[in-house]
Every structure is written in C-alpha cells, then in structure tokens.
Amino acid sequence: MSSSSSSTKDQAALVESSKRAAAFQAVADHLLPSYTRIGVGSGSTVVYVVEAIAALGPSVTDSMTFYPTGAQSEALIEAANLRLQYINKLAPADQLDVAFDGADEVDADLNLIKGGGACLWQEKVVATAARNFVCVADFRKLSDRLGKAWKKGIPIEVLPIAAPRVLGELRAMGARDPQIRSGLPGKAGALVTDNGMWIIDAPFAPLRLPSDEGEAAEGEWTVDALADRLIKIPGVAEIGLFSGKNGLEVASGAQKPVAAYFGMADGTVEVRKAAAAAS
Numbered sequence: 001m002s003s004s005s006s007s008t009k010d011q012a013a014l015v016e017s018s019k020r021a022a023a024f025q026a027v028a029d030h031l032l033p034s035y036t037r038i039g040v041g042s043g044s045t046v047v048y049v050v051e052a053i054a055a056l057g058p059s060v061t062d063s064m065t066f067y068p069t070g071a072q073s074e075a076l077i078e079a080a081n082l083r084l085q086y087i088n089k090l091a092p093a094d095q096l097d098v099a100f101d102g103a104d105e106v107d108a109d110l111n112l113i114k115g116g117g118a119c120l121w122q123e124k125v126v127a128t129a130a131r132n133f134v135c136v137a138d139f140r141k142l143s144d145r146l147g148k149a150w151k152k153g154i155p156i157e158v159l160p161i162a163a164p165r166v167l168g169e170l171r172a173m174g175a176r177d178p179q180i181r182s183g184l185p186g187k188a189g190a191l192v193t194d195n196g197m198w199i200i201d202a203p204f205a206p207l208r209l210p211s212d213e214g215e216a217a218e219g220e221w222t223v224d225a226l227a228d229r230l231i232k233i234p235g236v237a238e239i240g241l242f243s244g245k246n247g248l249e250v251a252s253g254a255q256k257p258v259a260a261y262f263g264m265a266d267g268t269v270e271v272r273k274a275a276a277a278a279s
C-alpha cells in the first residue's frame with residue numbers, strides 16, 4: 001500500500017473516531033433518562049448517536065420514542081430496536097425533549113449549513129419541534145463563517161418545476177455557479193429527496209455575523225439576511241441554513257442548537273454552547 005493511500009485511510013479513521021466521540025458525549029450530556037420523545041437526524045455522524053443511545057440499553061430506552069428525519073434515520077431507529085414514531089403524530093402543542101443531528105458546517109454563533117445528504121427539510125421540522133436541539137459533528141465542520149469550510153454551497157430544496165427560475169434568482173443574488181444536485185452515480189438526472197423535491201447547491205461568499213467588523217464587501221450577505229431572502233423565493237420548499245434563534249432564546253421553533261459537539265483530531269471533544277438572549 002502506498003504511503004498516500006495509508007494516510008488517507010488514517011485520516012478517514014480519525015474522522016470516524018472523532019464523530020463517534022462527539023456523539024457519545026452529546027448523548028451522555030443531553031439524553032436525560034426522564035425524556036420520552038427524541039428526534040434523530042440524518043447523516044453519517046447520527047449513526048454514532050444511535051449507537052450511543054442503543055448502548056444505554058432497554059432499561060433506559062424502552063420508555064422513549066424516536067422520531068426520524070427521513071428514510072435513513074427511520075432505518076437506523078428500526079435497526080437499533082428503538083420505538084419509531086413520525087413527527088406528524090406529535091400533537092402540535094407537544095415538543096420533542098431533545099433532537100440530535102449532524103451538520104455540514106457550524107459557525108461561531110451556531111448557525112448551521114445542513115443538507116449535504118439531502119435531508120434538510122424534515123431535519124428542520126424535527127429540530128424546530130425540539131426543546132433542545134443538539135448538533136454533533138467532527139473537527140472539519142468547525143468554522144467561524146459559513147461557506148469557509150463547506151464549499152459546495154447552501155443546499156436548497158426546491159420544487160422541480162421551479163428549479164430554473166430559482167437558479168436565476170440565486171445567480172442574481174450573487175451565488176457562484178449554483179447547480180441542481182445530480183443523482184449520479186446511483187441515479188441518472190437530478191437527485192430526488194425523500195419529499196420528491198430537488199436540491200440546488202448555491203455557493204455564496206462566506207456569510208457575515210452581526211459581530212463582524214467592517215463594512216460588508218460587494219456580494220457578502222449576513223446569515224440571517226440571506227436565510228430570510230432565500231426562503232421567500234417562489235418554488236423554494238426549505239433551505240439548509242439553520243439560523244435565527246437558539247433554544248435558550250425561544251421556548252419553541254429554534255433552528256439553532258443549544259450546543260454543538262465536535263470530535264477533535266486529538267481525541268478530545270470540543271463543545272460550543274449557545275448563549276441565552278441578552279435581557
């Protein structure tokens with residue numbers, strides 16, 4: 001084996017062990033035995049979240065019901081013999097106690113890019129139904145501005161018939177070469193989401209935060225302004241920017257996590273916690 005392929009393997013193993021470490025710590029810190037309704041997100045990191053939950057054993061998990069964010073997490077819940085229920089069965093007045101999910105990038109204010117695995121719409125429904133949304137990731141996702149680490153663009157779920165017009169709007173807003181996500185190698189043509197929609201990946205210049213100093217340069221957006229503009233484009237079903245309030249600032253509907261756990265390359269886990277609203 002060449003030294004470059006063995007170092008690629010070492011890096012992949014390091015990433016997997018860091019995801020797992022973050023998942024086990026997040027579950028230890030945020031899954032209280034008294035909780036009964038748990039959201040389970042999508043992606044490769046969530047696999048370790050489910051492993052950590054299942055490791056608690058039936059004496060803890062038998063009183064819990066698990067709500068998926070799509071076909072992948074549904075299968076994970078079932079494979080772990082955890083009780084499955086769908087978010088449309090949760091009474092509107094009720095909330096999930098906690099929801100765990102991954103992210104593609106996390107900025108200094110805990111805004112997220114999600115949707116690298118095309119599950120963003122149901123993920124946002126489940127995250128905002130939770131009193132405590134907890135993000136689990138590895139060191140590659142840690143960033144100060146969205147768009148610096150995740151260069152593929154903001155995933156945007158769109159009605160297929162509207163896709164060409166949405167692409168036009170995105171270009172006019174400064175997106176750099178937005179593209180309809182391909183289903184290849186598994187499927188010819190556009191990737192189709194669990195909701196029968198398409199995904200457009202729209203790269204923008206790294207997104208500013210309110211605390212950033214200096215004037216915005218031409219084409220630079222703040223996270224909140226861009227999120228507000230994107231969701232208003234006709235034909236856009238949901239966007240992979242999770243922004244606005246966190247669960248300490250509002251009692252329900254928060255898109256931002258109360259905490260984000262990052263498995264680091266040195267084996268430690270770094271935690272970024274949300275700040276409560278200033279009074």
Ligand SMILES: O=C[C@H](O)[C@H](O)[C@H](O)COP(=O)(O)O
Binds near residue numbers: 113117120
């Ligand atoms: O659509 C996919 C989700 O938003 C994932 O949570 C996100 O892409 C992170 O996935 P992973 O844990 O595989 O990096």
